Amino acid sequence: MPTALEKARQAPDSMKARILSAARKLFGEYGFHGVTTRMIAKEVGIDISTLHYHWGEKQELYEAVLTDLSDEIRAKLVEIEDLVHGKPLAVRLEVAIDVMCDHIFGNPESANLMLFSYFSKNRLTSDIDVRLTRHLANIAVAMGLAVDKSQVPPQANARVLAVWNSVINFAAGESFFRPLLRVDPQTYVDVVKETLKFILIPAFTQKG
């Protein structure tokens, strides 16, 4: 039996899915406390009670957004893993950076949501934590930073986190950073990719 969220995803034009989508966009822009149910309802063009009818409390809707995000990221990581399987590390990194950047710049609210869930004390679910831990372990092993998935040293996880953070930071902070760099959107993406490669590839490919 599909969960409510899965149903919503199956019918992307359903009211429930439209609300989720609008909520995701707004929560990504302003954070949990920066968004009111009325803002979401207005974005969809419906009444607040319709929103409550489909999703219940505001917090439930927010949790659904985070779960949705987590699923999306997991899917993307699997896709990248398939893409780079068997390739040498430098190539893996390069492809991963490209694909991740393209995805995250295409869905900038994802990066914002992630940062909000990392840094805000308003963390409502530990769901993302568990999933992220697994992802980290997988990536660490794939990058040769650990041999055993269940025995990843903190240093290895920290290195993966550093890479991960670098990517989502530039995406989430575009509206702040791009004016600083004084470049247009396309150039910004290119500069970010180049910068990430410049910084990350030497560290992981030098020596043995």
Next chain:
Amino acid sequence: MPTALEKARQAPDSMKARILSAARKLFGEYGFHGVTTRMIAKEVGIDISTLHYHWGEKQELYEAVLTDLSDEIRAKLVEIEDLVHGKPLAVRLEVAIDVMCDHIFGNPESANLMLFSYFSKNRLTSDIDVRLTRHLANIAVAMGLAVDKSQVPPQANARVLAVWNSVINFAAGESFFRPLLRVDPQTYVDVVKETLKFILIPAFTQKG
């Protein structure tokens, strides 16, 4: 004639300064919309009207917190610059990472405030932008990424930003990341320093 903020800093036990300090702590934890004036007043142990008497609107108080933060960061950057002046790049980076980490882990709300001001659409002042632009240019020149302070290419600024972000991310995200790494607070700081050096130093010191 000193501004209100300067006065508050001169007398750190004054009511105005105590309010600013509490506000800074709470805004750093929960963001602008996640904090109510009543929360701040309660933290200080005063009535809301006393808060309004000293600081006026909530937004004015928030802006004062950001200005305060900006001053603090600037002072720290100057301190680091003095410390590493004339040293080779690898050493500069190492010392900068150590000092910056120690400072930012000692004031974790600073990192959070910075992230909030970067990524939230609720940006109320462009003060930080201007100052940060100058800092970036200075650091870029100091790192040999640009020759002229007033002509820093976007690539150079992006590289400095990447370093900068890496540091504040690990600090702001400690409550989220540390459980993931399963280490105690002191070990966390050490692992972060090691990781940052591992990633950043090779990128900037390899080849010519």
Next chain:
DNA sequence: ATTTGATTCCATCTTTTGATGGACAAATCT
């Protein structure tokens, strides 16, 4: 045609929140 169930909106409630006026006390000035 009637019943049933799912959706949607309007009106409304309660709590939270930002903000202020005024009383009162302490400190400062004349």
Next chain:
DNA sequence: AGATTTGTCCATCAAAAGATGGAATCAAAT
């Protein structure tokens, strides 16, 4: 001392925000 300014709290307001009950609408089932 008496007047004035400063600082603090209590009571209260108005707007915002989360939430709900119930009526109206519509489609599907009987």
